[in-house]
Amino acid sequence: MTKTFPRRALLALSLLPAALAVRSVRAQAPAAPVQLFKVVSPRDEVVVGVDAAQLGAGSNPAVERLAAQLAAKGQLTLWQYASHKDASGALVQAPLKQIVVFKNELLRIEPYATSLPIQPLK
Numbered sequence: 717m718t719k720t721f722p723r724r725a726l727l728a729l730s731l732l733p734a735a736l737a738v739r740s741v742r743a744q745a746p747a748a749p750v751q752l753f754k755v756v757s758p759r760d761e762v763v764v765g766v767d768a769a770q771l772g773a774g775s776n777p778a779v780e781r782l783a784a785q786l787a788a789k790g791q792l793t794l795w796q797y798a799s800h801k802d803a804s805g806a807l808v809q810a811p812l813k814q815i816v817v818f819k820n821e822l823l824r825i826e827p828y829a830t831s832l833p834i835q836p837l838k
Contacts, residue, residue: 749836751778752797752809752828755817763828764794765811767837779827786825791818795837802835810835 750765771781786792795811802808809832817823 750834752830752834753779753782754826754828755794756824756826757820758822762815763797763809764815764817765797765809765834765837766794770794777827779825783825786817786819786823789819791816797834799830799832806833808833808835811838 750767751771752763752765755762755764766778766782770785771778772785774781776784782792793814793816796813796815797809798812799807799809802810809830
């Protein structure tokens, strides 16, 4: 029984930096001009960027506001984001192309966290 405690303590201490990194990403997310979301369907998944104006105001989490807009409108035109290198050679999340997301019972939307800088919408 005494052998499992050090392993658990070691595991907990090794996960601490990851937990702090996730916390710092979450703290930075609302300040960003564009928030990223992963749209998952049975066929594929894409990362999309939504600016604050498109999300609208409210106290609900951004993912809930986005889902409510999709449910109300039936479809949303969003920018698909992908990682690529900018002019200086640094890796960034940047808008790739506009796509239309249709309301679907099998569709799932979830927040997408990245450590890369997010470029604004075109």
